Amino acid sequence: MKRKKFVAGNWKMNLDLEGAKALATELNAHTGEFHCDVALFPSYVFLAEVQHTLKHSKIRLGAQNLSYSENGAYTGEVSASMLASIGMEYVLIGHSERREYLNEERDVLCLKLRLALKYGLKPIYCIGEPASVRNEGLHKEFVRDQMEDCLSDFTTEEISNITIAYEPIWAIGTGVTATTSQAQEMHEYIRQHLGDMYSEEIAQRMRILYGGSCKPDNAKELFLCPDVDGGLIGGASLKAADFLAIIEAAQ
Ligand code: 13P
Secondary structure, three states: OOOOOOEEEEOOOOOOOOHHHHHHHHHHOHHHHOOOOOEEOHHHHHHHHHHHHHOOOOOEEEEEOOOOOOOOOOOOOOOOOHHHHOEEEEEEEEHHHHHOOOOOOOOHHHHHHHHHHHHHOEEEEOOOOOOHHOOOHHHHHHHHHHHHHHHOOOOOOOOOHOOEEOOOOHHHOOOOOOOOHHHHHHHHHHHHHHHHHHHHHHHOOOOOOEEEOOHHHHHHHHHHOOOOEEEEEHHHHOOOHHHHHHHHHHH
């Protein structure tokens, strides 16, 4: 099955309002050249302005996070329904930075996935092992557990709205990218395991993005791997020229 490539920019906690608008404006000027799906994940506080900048654009938008609670007295939190109400399409769930620094674990991530789907958001569920686990040779078991923790028990329709991002923690922000054989091995394994958990059809339809020091000079070879369906890009998504080069590499 041919899956359309997908390149997503996770801006993390970077940029200011002017910088966010300028980056979105510059990317938007090039959408005529896009033959893959492209989405941006700005900070919550810039979503409305970036959305305004991208009005009628092909570029999709998503949030970097959502609350595990549906609504109510959760000061500082942002709910799935709020994100849906402002027209967000995607949301990141399970990013390793939130797992590590915000102690987000299985129960919280499962609640977030359920709420995202309930309100019509498309989750990008992030998984990936730390260096210590890879050094022990347990990376497949580790991501399998992360999949089983949160991806079980969805309906066919629900699971079809989820994208997986495989982001080995040792590659995030380090400049050490997974080799094409490491990436392909893991993506193939993830797809196989989706087949075991659901069906071959769902496994073949699901897009699995690679994240971790993906740059213009390594994107093409990564995206040529048969099970790598695009990328979730951090640092290189903050410079228009780099992000555009990565988008170009996906088509
Ligand atoms: P870098 O591209 O900066 O390594 O970050 C990847 C990432 O964490 C995307 O979510």
